[in-house]
Amino acid sequence: MQAGQCGNQIGAKFWEVISDEHGIDPTGTYHGDSDLQLERINVYYNEATGGKYVPRCILVDLEPGTMDSVRSGPFGQIFRPDNFVFGQSGAGNNWAKGHYTEGAELVDSVLDVVRKEAESCDCIQGQLNADLRKIAVNMVPFPRLHFFMPGFAPLTSRGSQQYRALTVPELTQQIFDAKNMMAACDPRHGRYLTVSALFRGRMSMKEVDEQMLNVQNKNSSYFVEWIPNNVKTAVCDIPPRGLKMSATFIGNTTAIQELFKRVSEQFTAMFRRKAFLHWYTGEGMDEMEFTEAESNMNDLVSEYQQYQDATAEEEGEFDEEEEEEAN
Secondary structure, three states: OEEHHHHHHHHHHHHHHHHHHHOEOOOOOEOOOOHHHHOOHHHOEEEOHHHOEEEOOOEEEOOOHHHHHHHHOOOHHHOOHHHEEEOOOOOOOOHHHHHOOHHHHHHHHHHHHHHHHHHOOOOOOOOOOOOHHHHHHHHOOOOOOOOOEEEEEOOOOHHHHHHOOOOHHHHHHHHOOHHHEOOOOOHHHOOEEEEEEEEEEOOOHHHHHHHHHHHHHHOHHHEOOOOOOOEEEEEEOOOOOOOOEEEEEEEEEHHHHHHHHHHHHHHHHHHHOOOOHHHHHOOOOOHHHHHHHHHHHHHHHHHHHHHHHOOHHHHHHHHHHHHHHHO
């Protein structure tokens, strides 16, 4: 399900990549060269009449512009027309419009389409042991600290790949590099609570594990010591199209507080002058909601800092204190 301008633009690219990997052309016809491409194809596509494959996808937006761009894009004709749900007015980058007024009017029609798609699923939560909840359970040690920093390697153009061979040590080094992160903060300014890395391509799992352990041993101060085995790796032996191997990284790092601090400073400067506030109050919001959101975000920053500074000894002390109180 893809929503909004950003969601639909990422989604359009996603379907191009998935269709390419499965050997499906822009009309929904299979032109692949390997039976592997048809394995589990029903995860992403429904097979329609005439052997056409239709993405199991819902596209939602408050204005038709992005939808029109998707429709006129390279894979625009592959989507099911009923699954386009859009308003006419747009939210104009105004959160209150999307949440309280324009968006609220669209909710019922979106839910109808979602219900229709969900009813045709055999197993909506995904297959055993591989659903997204597993990532959340492994990655989120405390309920409020669930903001991840994604990364990818190699971040170079596909054309230049043929001139250099990538190795597992290079990939591992790159995914932990701030330049390969997709959040504007430096992981060296905090500590990792948890990390998950997915490698794709023909490679030795032993080498992957060795390299990931190597990174942890050499940079142990950047990983909290009170969560043992907090780095999870997985290997999929089929590489992405156009690459020999790649790695995707998700890190739960306390350095993400930099991002919230930056937003908080910018927000405070504008909120003090009540800049643009009438656009939000005009849609039914209250000034108090902003004040609450600000203190909520500042609490979040403090919580990240608290766990960044925590040590294994302190954890033990807290437990002892609690036991004494209980006695």
